[in-house]
Amino acid sequence: MIKLIKEGRILPTNGPEFDDLNKFSGQLGRELVFEWLEGQYWLHSDLPRERPIGIEIDKELFRHEEYFKKSSLQKELLARAVGVKGPYRPKVLDLTAGMLGDCLLLLSFGCEVWACERHPVIRFLIESALMNAQHPKLKLLHFLPGEASSILEAAPSVDVIYFDPMFEDANEKTSPRKEMRIFRSLVGSDEDAVQIFKKSLDLKLKRLVVKRPRQSACLFRKPSVEYIGKSTRYDVYFSV
Numbered sequence: 460m461i462k463l464i465k466e467g468r469i470l471p472t473n474g475p476e477f478d479d480l481n482k483f484s485g486q487l488g489r490e491l492v493f494e495w496l497e498g499q500y501w502l503h504s505d506l507p508r509e510r511p512i513g514i515e516i517d518k519e520l521f522r523h524e525e526y527f528k529k530s531s532l533q534k535e536l537l538a539r540a541v542g543v544k545g546p547y548r549p550k551v552l553d554l555t556a557g558m559l560g561d562c563l564l565l566l567s568f569g570c571e572v573w574a575c576e577r578h579p580v581i582r583f584l585i586e587s588a589l590m591n592a593q594h595p596k597l598k599l600l601h602f603l604p605g606e607a608s609s610i611l612e613a614a615p616s617v618d619v620i621y622f623d624p625m626f627e628d629a630n631e632k633t634s635p636r637k638e639m640r641i642f643r644s645l646v647g648s649d650e651d652a653v654q655i656f657k658k659s660l661d662l663k664l665k666r667l668v669v670k671r672p673r674q675s676a677c678l679f680r681k682p683s684v685e686y687i688g689k690s691t692r693y694d695v696y697f698s699v
């Protein structure tokens with residue numbers, strides 16, 4: 460079962476809206492505790508001394524906004540990978556929203572983003588973080604809870620598909636950041652990544668962008684172009 464704590468009270472979680480979360484918590488074999496703080500839910504860590512995790516949407520967007528007052532978008536590999544150029548801003552379908560890191564960057568570039576997430580815990584954190592977030596760029600965001608494959612079947616009208624599946628990172632030399640550790644312990648790895656990749660490619664949109672660890676192999680086949688950063692690589696597939 461999950462536990463929701465709000466203003467010191469434990470709220471009931473036996474309604475159908477919590478079925479997926481309760482089911483997942485049962486499969487995981489432990490209680491998941493979410494606490495309402497500063498206008499949104501935060502997930503307690505499984506380790507006693509770690510702070511809970513949550514998505515600070517406004518804070519992140521304002522941080523990006525400040526940063527891009529001083530730094531050119533053209534220096535951002537993600538902006539180049541999705542094809543931001545001059546005043547042009549592609550419409551992006553982010554199939555793997557996760558903790559919204561890349562999605563909020565895309566929004567701060569000025570792209571309209573459709574962001575999809577299937578995992579019940581991550582979905583819950585996103586939906587709760589969106590409840591009170593107010594940054595003006597959020598009018599460009601459409602959150603799509605559910606499976607990427609169903610969204611792809613509806614032939615979305617976007618310019619770019621962005622795909623960042625969970626991977627086993629054999630090259631990781633240091634221990635992962637707290638959020639990544641908790642995230643991995645919940646989400647595991649996305650075994651259907653190649654299938655989703657092929658489905659995305661079949662849509663023949665302007666671009667498909669796949670995020671990979673810098674040293675990792677391509678997800679399936681060689682990209683048209685690669686943008687290589689310190690730890691990350693963006694593999695870009697142009698439609699042929």
Ligand SMILES: C[S@@+](CC[C@H](N)C(=O)[O-])C[C@H]1O[C@@H](n2cnc3c(N)ncnc32)[C@H](O)[C@@H]1O
Nearest residue numbers: 555557558559560561576577578606607623625
């Ligand atoms: C590596 S994380 C994405 C991180 C994200 N790009 C960020 O910057 O925070 C992958 C996320 O995509 C979700 N995901 C993977 N495959 C999916 C699919 N087929 N449909 C919907 N969500 C998917 C996972 O549940 C996970 O939350």
